[in-house]
Amino acid sequence: WVWDNNTCLNMSLRHGVTFHDGTRFNATHVQWTFDRLYNLIDLGESQLGDLYLFPNGTWILDHINIVSEYEIQCILTVPYAAFLDLLTFSGSYIIPKDSMPFNNIINYGDAGVNLIGTGPFKFMEYLTEDKVVFSKWADYWGTPANVPGLIFQVIPDANTRNQAMLNREIHFLPDPLPDMVNTFKANPNLYFKDGPDNLVIQYIGMNNKAISKTMRQVASYAFDYTYALSEVMKNQGTRLHGPIPAGMKTYNGSIPYVSRNVTKARELMINAGLVPGASLPANASLLTNDAFWTSKAGLPSTAFASYNYTYNADNQVRHDMGVLLRSSLAQCGIYLTLNGITWKQFVYMLYDHAPYNRNQLEFFFLGWGPDYNDPENYVSPLFSNASYSNGAQVDDPTLQVWIEDSRSTTDEATRDQIFQDVQEYLQTDLMPWIFVYQGHNLDVWVKNLRGYSANILDKHYFGHVSFDTTSTPPGEAVPIPIVPLLAAIVSAVALISVVEGRKLKRRS
Known part of the structure; x- marks a missing residue:
């Protein structure tokens, strides 16, 4: 491939490839695949459509020109830095023309459905x-x-x-x-493989509409990260510093991140007026009075705040993380109710599927694996106010500007600085999640x-x-x-x- 300019990508296609139904792979099928994809996005049928749109709803790919049977041009609406990485995502895989309905998605369980690709x-x-x-x-x-x-x-x-x-x-x-x-x-009789670290992140989401920034900061400082990694995860994970994991380009491990500091969490609560009658420095002794805080957390009626923690009940790790979060928040006089539900119910809540809605989620545990190898695939889908996958309901004007700029700028130095700014802002100020751990690749086989x-x-x-x-x-x-x-x-x-x-x- 070669770029003519920031919005025109020339690509040569591989010769000698056949689809699983015997059809010869060529430019016609590439063009049709993306025509169908964007048609389904416009019809509201594509669950992954936000990956192919800018936050304002504009298409990333305007159209594909067929130059010859094995030569195409991808014409973008505006520059998009991660376009080549997006093409490696499974949603960009090419299927034969007319092998699927143009106006509808398929249901895998339907009779006669046949998925056709070019793989082994x-x-x-x-x-x-x-x-x-x-x-x-x-x-x-x-x-x-x-x-x-x-x-x-x-x-x-x-x-x-x-x-x-x-x-x-x-x-x-x-x-x-x-x-x-x-x-x-x-x-x-089994082989266990530990490593390398992967790019999957695990976090405790916080409903940014229901939980104030101060309370998110309190929760972030109160959480016991050391116990989470050593006891819950049995050291099978690495501390996650922020929204971009180690190993992903633009990650910067030198940017400050939250470590457990219960005194800091209590100080934040007192200074924010969340502890009636208390102020600093007059009541400084409260900062180290564990009994005072835990006694308040015993009941919702006496707690300084009360929230729920929702998780899929068939996941023991997420249950144990909830128990740990409950004990961590109790150190700040906060009451937490654990709500274990089915994975289906959890997904329905997360994605606003009736009769559930995401406002029912306050604290929740979830993971995210990248669709493709670019930091934008963390920051934009998980924190943009226009993203369907923004389960924490983050809506921050400063962050939104950075998100939009990170998608459109093609200057590497400028883009790198944007992601440095994003990491510092989310890790030291906004704190939309509790950033828990980044996984190792753990696999077992015969x-x-x-x-x-x-x-x-x-x-x-x-x-x-x-x-x-x-x-x-x-x-x-x-x-x-x-x-x-x-x-x-x-x-x-x-x-x-x-x-x-x-x-x-x-x-x-």
């Missing part, structure tokens, strides 16, 4: 709430896959997922529970699986994996082959069953 594995079927099945694509343009199929098993409950891996009912498990790490490490490599974006690629048939552990599960022509001896290791919890873009 071909979609076979989706069984609702059960599994997604793929088979090897023999005409893949690159190096063919070594295994003849994939099964992504749907197991929503985290404990059940981990037990399935321990029983070797599956071959691969990402993100094992912290309490299970030592068990997996000790199992001679001992005879070869060729898997983790990456910092926490994306799983199985095109290169294979099974060592000479070292199958005793009692290894025998999956049902989805390629009937395979010999029976191969069928014992024919498929790799991969388990993922059901999740949206958000990390569940």
Whole structure:
């Protein structure tokens, strides 16, 4: 590719690529894919549409010109610094023209639905709430896959997922529970991989409409980060400093960030008039009087403030983080109610899906993995007042200007400074979340699986994996082959069953 200017990108397409239905890949399908995408965005049918729009609703990509069968021009409405990174996101994957309805999204469970791509594995079927099945694509343009199929098993409950891996009912498990790490490490038939750090962030969101900046600062200083990492996470995570994780470009570890300081939190409350009758320095002794603060937090009626903490109840880590938050806030006379609900109910609240709404959320625990490798993909979707994914309902004029400027400027130095300003503002002043931790890549797989490599974006690629048939552990599960022509001896290791919890873009 080569840029003619800041709004015109010339791209040469790969020759010799065929879709899973045998259609030849070329410029026509690229143009149609993006025409359909923006049509669905305009119709309100695309859940990921905000990634392809500026905060004011303007399209990022105006149109695609076909220069020849394998040459295109991407014409942007205005400059957009992260456009090349956006093209690597799964929502930008090319599908054959007319293979999907132009005016409607598809429902995976509908009869006759067929997902068509160009990758090393071909979609076979989706069984609702059960599994997604793929088979090897023999005409893949690159190096063919070594295994003849994939099964992504749907197991929503985290404990059940981990037990399935321990029983070797599956071959691969990402993100094992912290309490299970030592068990997996000790199992001679399993391989446990720790690292590298990934770019997935975990945080306690705070409803910025319902919780004032002062109270957000209080909560941020009161929270026990050391305990969260050492006891709840069993040291399987790294402290998250702010909205941009270590390893992402523009991250700056030298920018100040919040560490636990209960005295500072109490000082903020007294100075803000949140403790009736108290002032500083007259009542300085209250800053170290733990009994005074915890006695107030015993009941909502006596507490200086009362909030709820909502989480998906099938996630033990998020429950434990809520218990820790409750005890941390009690040190400042704040009462917290834990509200464990189903993941479906939680998502409905987060995204304003009737009969729930996001105003029901005050404190909540959530994670975020980047769609593509650019800091804008954290700052804009999570903090823009125009973003559907802004679950904390952040609406700050200063921040909004930076967000819009970060998307349109193409000068690297200017853009880097914008993100430095954003990090400092969110970490030392606005404090829209409690920034908790950044994850390690933690994966478990059966001992005879070869060729898997983790990456910092926490994306799983199985095109290169294979099974060592000479070292199958005793009692290894025998999956049902989805390629009937395979010999029976191969069928014992024919498929790799991969388990993922059901999740949206958000990390569940």
